[in-house]
Amino acid sequence: MTCHIDQLNTWYDMKTHQEVTSSCLFSEIQTTLGTFSLNGLERLLCFMIVKELQNFLSMFQKIILRDRTVQDTLKALMTAVIPLKSIVANSNKIYFSAIAKTQKIWTSYLEAIMKVGQMQILRQQIANELNYSCQFGSKHLAAALENLIKALLADIEAHYQDPSLPYPKENNTLLYEITAYLEAAGIHNPLNKIYITTKRLPYFPVVNFVFDLPVAKTSVQQKPSQKIPEMPADVVGALLFLEDYVRYTKLPRRVAEAHVPNFIFDEFRTVL
Secondary structure, three states, X not given: OEEEEHHHOEEEEOOOOOEEEXXXXXXHHHHHHOHHHHHHHHHHHHHHHHHHHHHHHHHHHHHHHOOHHHXXXXXHHHHHOOOOOOOOOXXXXXXXXXXXXXXXXXXXXXXXXXXXXXXXXXXXXXHHHHHHHHHHHOHHHHHHHHHHHHXXXXXXXXXXXXXXXXXXXXXXXXXXXXXXXXXHOOOOOHHHOOOOOOOOOOOHHHHHHHHHHHHHHOOOOOOOOOXXXXXXXXXXXXXXXHHHHHHHXXXXXXXXXXXXXXXXXXXXXXXX
């Protein structure tokens, strides 16, 4: 029912555009109920995300992996875009034909992603509040935790570079215990957390690609024929989406620039 505007840390009603709540909510929860209650709320959201992802896997099996028509459509699309580094001829026709032929799966897909996404945003907001509170009220604890996790990660990375170097044994509870401290202090990123494990899902990358196409298309609310100097609205929408994707996944900018030249990003931002 709401849309989260990241730059304002605020949720707005989709229909009325009125503010529903903001990040101040979590500050008020902490003031009223304390750190342990706020941390408990975050853990509850964590378990809810696990449940939703399990439901998502069941849904994916049902509506995609057991539907021959959908699979044939995805196979045809994968064939049409190979080789990946070339420009796809008749791309509009190919892409939106795939969207139309898989229309029946997107309602369930969108619902599942929206639920998990909203809870991830809530977890991020709670983590920010917990971290601010820890930095302000117990700066020595915050500094100790940050330095300890940096040292542990450096040792783990060194072990993978050279297996002869030490690594915490399976019966060592250090990593488990430090994780609890880090989450209570808000020193973690919910977007990087592994909630569930699964075998490799067939068609998963291409399904997400097809799902994202109309999302990128509607990122800029203009008529299809309108252009922002030298750039169609569809292209601007795709660039906005790609920038957000790079930011949230914390990918190096050069990964995107290997496919879209840097000057194009600069140009469309200047125009906007």
